[in-house]
Amino acid sequence: MPLLARTVNTPLVIEVRRGAVADLGPLLADRRISAGGDVAVVVGPGQGERIVELIRPTLGSADVFTVAGGTLDAALELGDKLHARSYDAVVGIGGGKTIDTAKYAATRYAIPMVTVATSLANDGIASPVASLDHEGRRGSYGVHIPIAIVVDLDFVENGPDRQTQAGIGDAVSNINAVADWELAHVARAEPIDGLAVTLARTGAEALVNHPGKITDDGFLTALAEALILGGISMSVCGSSRPASGSCHEISHAIDTLYPGTGSHGEQVGLGALFCTFLRGDPERFGQLATCLHRHGLATTPADLGLTVEQFAEAVTYAPRTRPDRYTILEHLALTPTAIRERLADYADALRDHLS
Template sequence: MPLLARTVNTPLAIEVRRGAVAELGRLLADRRISGGGDVAVVIGPGQGERIAELIRPGLGRADLFTVTGGTLDSALELGNRLRQRSYDAVVGIGGGKTIDTAKYAASRYAIPMVTVATSLANDGIASPVASLDHDGGRGSYGVHIPIAVVVDLDFVENGPDRQTQAGIGDALSNINAVADWELSHRVRGEPIDGLAVALARTSAVALLNHPGTITDDAFLTTLAEALIMGGLAMAICGSSRPASGSCHEVSHAIDLLLPGTASHGEQVGLGALFCTYLRGDTAGFDQLRTALRRHGLATRPSDLGLTDDDFVKVVAHAPATRPDRYTILEHLAMEPEQIRARLADYVDAVGDDK
């Protein structure tokens, strides 16, 4: 009998709104995730007291765990603490480091995970991947996707603008990642997943064309949905392909050669624009440049404090960061002097900030 459909794991609930943290107990009960509030709530060190006050009325039986977050050691330590009691779910509340720590610990001991995002810096809020530091480097670890995803716009609005700008760069870079995947499909016959492509690209295009700014709830909701859909696209195809292409290779190379340059989202946004130029997509380049500038993101290496020499080295090294992945950088296989020439043309094409 032919396979006529497939089963796709998705969260039971996705909510993007204000006041979500305070009503977390109701959400968990309504979705039958936890009727009695027997959950482990994982929070970061920054906003712990405020979050504890907000959730206490609805989750009086919850245990609170504060983590420094972002490292494999902290995730393993959290996992050991979670084994001391039976929980209905692990609820990670905070930014990417806290959520990734909670995702890894929950997956390790097969406990359902609920993401409550208080910032929109990257697509980790719903992805099947946890990025954790270990032994001086950063590794990506496969985890279960969250059983529910909640974004509280009150916290997002009050957080640093730079975190939200980084999320915009990360979400928009999906357009470039999908173009790289399609290139590999045409040139090398790499299998492509149309559903994953549709989720990643359409949500990113919606953000690209949205007229609002980070001060608008409607825009923040579209950003949150784009990041969530990017994460689900990865879960659907079992790979980071729909959200990670040449743009991410550039960012990984920056992290390796020039650590601390900028946030992940800022770096992949710049990488996506440069690689879109290399691909010869004039219309896509113009649209992406306009969107990055409108939201205060980098469009030239110098915007991130990188010299031309720095960026040439970064682009030359980028393919080595993902040797299994075929992108526009592998396709062109440029030597340093070729990269330098293309970079000069790119900077001219970008123009000034006006």
């Protein structure tokens, strides 16, 4: 009887702990990523000097590059510098912009990428996508999944709470994205990848039900693992489907109509909560509302500084941001008047649940 299986690209190493940056040299050597430390270390402008001081004792042969901005131009410039010498790996240390810049440059010249995350604001730490600004717009570019992912909880703990809150919103929104994918599978026979669904939903479920706070190592570990699983789920199916649904359409619409409103994670968290309400799942709606509220994330448009009318306009515009994607918004095809009515019902349901 033949055995059928598939090969899935995943990182060789996943470590979530304190002190990871200082121990980077031994980790790369132990995992045979770089025995001699011949790596390109990419850092952002904020904590660059402190990071360099920590890694120098164990990575003396490394070249250090500082990048800023998270732009396509910065990534191309970095790639040109990497091409000047042979490196065992590119090590991106920092937040989302630094890591995405490093991922793109490493992919451009086929160099293995190591992510060392110092914040947990989004699933970019593990995803096969780099979000970079170019000519006034943000684009998503396909990249190789990191060969290793390390999260240093010392840096995460000392970073702004808002970054961690954004990561929570991004991670739990996967529950909504998966529900949208399942809806498309039923309504339009869109193929669905069960392994990708399992990875994305498992991490998000663990986070929604975790009793800890953002100051607890256990909770931060669960958040890191949820973001990593979300990123790997995209690599598994070759699409952002398991981590991007109607919630992301709403966030993209807010970015287009009202740029600078909130972080990506805050916006997709609110979008996921509203779309879960539209889906008519009161139990799931209550779980998400409790989670977002407990961790200080937006649950109403006003929490993001938007009026109900502005949020309704964003929901109306949202399907235009991803015309190829079928979600609860496309399924219901609500008129602007119907959206405003549902928002009023949403506000009542949220008030009843949180009171």
